[in-house]
Amino acid sequence: MSSALFTPLKVGSVTVPNRIGMSALTRSRSSASVPNDIMKDYYDQRAAGGAGLIVTEGVLITRQGTEWPNAPGIWNDEQVAGWKKIIDSVHAHGSKIYAQLWHVGRVAHPQAPEQIAAGVPVYAPSAISARGGNFRHIEGAPGYVTPTEVADPTILVALFKQAAVNAKKAGFDGVELHGANGYLIHQFLDSTSNTRTDQWGGSVENRARFALETLKAVIEVFGPDVAIKVNPAGGYNDMGMPLQETLDTYEYLLREADKLNLAYVCLARYSPWLDVEFDGKKRATPHDVPETYAPFLPSTNIWVNTGYTPEEAETAVSSGKIAGVFFGMAWITHPDVGKRIQKGKPLDNAPDYATLYGAPGVDPAKGYTDYKAAEY
Template sequence: MPSPLFTPFQLGSVTIPNRLGMSSLTRNRSSATVPNELMKQYYDQRACGGAGLIVSEGVLITRQGTEWPNAPGIWDKVQVREWKKITSSVQALGSKIYAQLWHLGRISHPEAPEQIAAGVPVYAPSAISARGGRFRFIEGCPGYVTPTEIQDPTILIAQFKQAAVNAKEAGFDGVELHGASGFLVHQFLDSTSNKRTDNWGGSVQNRARFALETLKALIEVYGCDVAIKLSPTGGYNDMGMPLKETIDTFSYLLREINRLSLSYVCLVRFNAIYHDPEYDGKKRAIRHDVLETYAPFLGNTPIFINSEVTPAEAEELVGSGRVAGVFLGIDWITHPDLGRRIQAEKALDNVPDYGSFYGTPGMDPAVGYIDYKVAVTD
């Protein structure tokens, strides 16, 4: 009997060859904001390695002062052309690929080169700074700043929609809205970062409006090939509400999302590191089981689970029907042939080089990116 992990699945309008997804992973190897040949090699390796669905690294929908230089964008024709080379190659190798559409909101810095080039402030739902942060490539390594409250959030929704138009031109099979990890969409959802008194803030319904209206705009472009990633337990980038408010907020959001017939919802599980006040003194993750808590609100919407999923657990979760698929992250960084290894029951024995995950100035960008050992080739 075949492993349930390695059975095909209808995901929106496309069929993925297996249920083993590659999570979005920030890697910082683009040429400024433009995808390049090295990135193509990286994605090709993982497609050859058995990823049924690849979600791209976060793709910036507009120029932003990220904590990480060399993050790719998708707002101009050059970027679209170079992404097309990657999507075409990945698809020819048998995988499907979604673009994760990303806006950082308040987790940007006005002195970062791309923010300066953008010529606009750091926008967020409210003028509330996230605690902490460290922009190592800016002189003095500054932390987060107080953002400018966006007066008309529909401007940002229009940017997401245009990014989807560009992603379609670039050949992506679908788009995943980054609604997790304390970035813009999450900032609208969370009452600690959204103190608005208009119809984009205050009540649960108002705080969920930005996510829902953005998803509807993406659906206008991609139809059923739209997904969202959510991290209800918070923690990262100074996110987290009290437990009851968290459950109330995400339960409402997911009930409404279920009406939209998305291709999937990715739920990020609780990660203990963001719950430890000794980690950096500012994390405030809210411990609860996201699958048990929120699956009942999603009806027939496929669920993918993410965060510290082991291959054995992935097998059980998919085999039991609790999830449609799983996303793995670090294991895909360190094992380009991860899918083939799991299917062949080979050890995951490559040692992570954490220092190279996000690129290091002056270091060969291929190191820790496309040089991990491959053990299974067919």
Template sequence: MSALTRNRSPATVPNDLMLKYYVQRAEGGAGLIVSEGILVTRQGTEWQHAPGIWSRAQIDGWKKITDAVHEAGSKMYAQLWHLGRIAHPDTPEQIAAGVPVYAPSAISARGGKFRFLPGQPGYVAPTEIADPTLIIAQYKQAAINAKEAGFDGVELHGAAGYLVHQFLDSTSNHRTDKWGGSPENRTRFALETLKALIDVCGPDVALKISPAGGYNDVGMPLQDTIDTFGHLLREVENLGLSYVTFMRYLAFTDVEFDGKLRATQHDVVETFSPFLTHTPIFVNGDVTPAEAEALVGSGKAAGVFMGRNWISHPDLARRIKAGKALDNAFDFAGFYGTEGVDPAVGYVDYPEATY
């Protein structure tokens, strides 16, 4: 089960409703659950109820969830997440943090909306991170906290135009120091962060990437994409990660600016699989059960992550194994919850199949 932001964590602290959600899916056959993105430090996200892992209350809340998931027979990784320039300075959490919105370079992302802020403002120009090692230290502390919270490992969110991806991408990283410029320099932040996580969790560290870009205003020309992510993966191959997830191109996450789609459409799996010969590859992005069987059976992937199907089918793995239909209607309206509506709606109220 891939990471899925669900916006059900008021005050950033995991709660009993979230526990029920994850346990439903552990009991539904999810062998490995990757948590929703967990903020490594207080930030102003457009999902105002995203969880964190910097406080004692958060660690304790996650510990209840991981204990219950383990009891149900599943493993659970924490996806560690920093928004970078996709935060907003006017959100309550960013104001409470008392720091600016940080990014590799002072370049704002186009687009964006914060449904709970007046006027639905877009993204703003961030403050350039003066010393990236200070952010890496936040990731390392988050891994320490995740380990204390009972997670079996951590996944670095290097996809979807968030901070790690912003360092990788030449359109969002215009730095002239050792953290920007060449592919070797733009991949430095991701690699140094992974090494810090390995210091804490050993081999139980993973990485998720989305080389096609698109979402959150990232994406490079194809050759730059291959050069950058190719160098990243060549170095990752030597780190002994538990897996790397390739996020395939998804049309529904692509965006259009000035009459042109933002993503660099290509076959991510075919392009980047050759760079990893020892590190397990997982594939994510609208993978069907039939595709999953083909990917694993052909040796192109060690496994797959499924996302949205787990939202509307809490017993997804059991259904697939039993040959049951995936017939629960998916409701986007309940994806992030709706103000004034019971947060259980569209979250823990999807029915299981009859067995």
């Protein structure tokens, strides 16, 4: 393949060897929120397989605020030590690795084990529940519940900052804020989940405040090695505004973010797979996300995500408008996506959806570290 995807790129203060990223992918293999050896094997395989920049699965910034069992965290020293082993292994292959800092906000559940252990409410911008939900690890498979409006959002900003401190201690090259897919930061941005009347809601500027203040707090820790992922098209977790309101909100957010000297912004394009239907109507606001919002980031590296083929990725990076492309599902089913693209090998491993997030009584390696690399 031509060389556009395989040219080095300065990302924040580090240089990645190519423009092929591995996006954050929830896999639920940690040991009670602590990164473990099988996770190390998984990330090691993919660094060896040609990922220039790896973004971890969502890393919980606090015990409070998770809907996923066995998702890893970064709020204590044991977790930091577990991540350090993974980071050292990734670095040994020449790849770089960012932690995706994650708080799920209103889509947590008060009966989830970690939420109970935290002893605090399910916090969100406003007391508005998301429709849908299916908590398979909670008896009765309940859906989403009405959250508690957080009185002072700065307490949540502080949790992100402390998570960044811990990520720095672990040795991550940078951090990416999860501002997409209906989680906490996205909830503040969207007028359907944020109906506050204080400085954190109402106007575009107020709804963007939480994302921007969190970015600034994390920059105090990581300097230029901070990024954010956004999904303006929405859909997943009951998110999405009318088109004009979406355009206005994200134009403001990204123009302000462009002033912060970020490592990159990841623009996730619309995905039918992540769209949901309520009352016979799709929830998302489909539009061309990269084309629409790239002009608002003239000083920032733009990475794109969601369903790109190698050919599309090559075209996007060759255009000069896009710095890099994050692949998702391809990295789940192929430990060597980068090498396959470079050598012209097909991405032809079929996914095992039954073990995507692990399964009770099943070897955690199944559907995780047992996908085969190509022969070279």
